[in-house]
Amino acid sequence: DVKVTQSSRYLVKRTGEKVFLECVQDMDHENMFWYRQDPGLGLRLIYFSYDVKMKEKGDIPEGYSVSREKKERFSLILESASTNQTSMYLCASYGYNSPLHFGNGTRLTVT
Amino acid sequence: DQQVKQNSPSLSVQEGRISILNCDYTNSMFDYFLWYKKYPAEGPTFLISISSIKDKNEDGRFTVFLNKSAKHLSLHIVPSQPGDSAVYFCAARSSGNTPLVFGKGTRLSVIA
Numbered sequence: 001d002v003k004v005t006q007s008s009r010y011l012v013k014r015t016g017e018k019v020f021l022e023c024v025q026d027m028d029h030e031n032m033f034w035y036r037q038d039p040g041l042g043l044r045l046i047y048f049s050y051d052v053k054m055k056e057k058g059d060i061p062e063g064y065s066v067s068r069e070k071k072e073r074f075s076l077i078l079e080s081a082s083t084n085q086t087s088m089y090l091c092a093s094y095g096y097n098s099p100l101h102f103g104n105g106t107r108l109t110v111t
Numbered sequence: 112d113q114q115v116k117q118n119s120p121s122l123s124v125q126e127g128r129i130s131i132l133n134c135d136y137t138n139s140m141f142d143y144f145l146w147y148k149k150y151p152a153e154g155p156t157f158l159i160s161i162s163s164i165k166d167k168n169e170d171g172r173f174t175v176f177l178n179k180s181a182k183h184l185s186l187h188i189v190p191s192q193p194g195d196s197a198v199y200f201c202a203a204r205s206s207g208n209t210p211l212v213f214g215k216g217t218r219l220s221v222i223a
Contacts, residue, residue, distance in 0.1 A: 004154070009152075031208060033210060033211075035213075040120075040215065041215060042117075042200065042213050042214055042215035042216050043155070043200060043213040043216075044213075045210050045212075048210050050208050058210065090154050090155070092154075099145055099157040099160055100145070100157065100202075100211055101157065102147075102154030102155045102156070103154050104152075104153055104154045105152070105153065105154050107152070
């Protein structure tokens, strides 16, 4: 069974802080993604990666960066957290011939 | 520009009846479609998928129908159960390593 693990379920950070959201998958998937979910807006793609050290911007990359140093790990970085980045953040991965599998999400509150 | 649209934000259905969730798409390059179910405070879980070479796929109580000419797909849940109450997301992508594009979701409430 595919497991996508996000390091924190809930986080509270202050405006201006640098925030790291970590995600690890155990199925040797090449493709990893970061989405955010907001009420009425659905799931919006922030960044994705098809391989180690590769990254691509999604639909809303502003204010975010990512790091993929190892195949199983994909980190989302908020360079300087702002209140409009308060959201549910979802990491996901898929491999060949498999659907996208999501982690349980990190609820981030920026005050 | 929304490529995947779920025009009903919410739907209420009586337990035991059929739930029909609809989804429209605009990108004719999409060839793989999925439905995800999401409970509060959890990540979405994969429910069922269909490729563009089919027009129907069934898995237990869940059936997805694809109408390519209308660029429309629907998810049927029969019979609906209270545990089906959740937000359902429709998603689509084109071939190759392209990300999924999601709709905004439909909140289904199954009333006992």
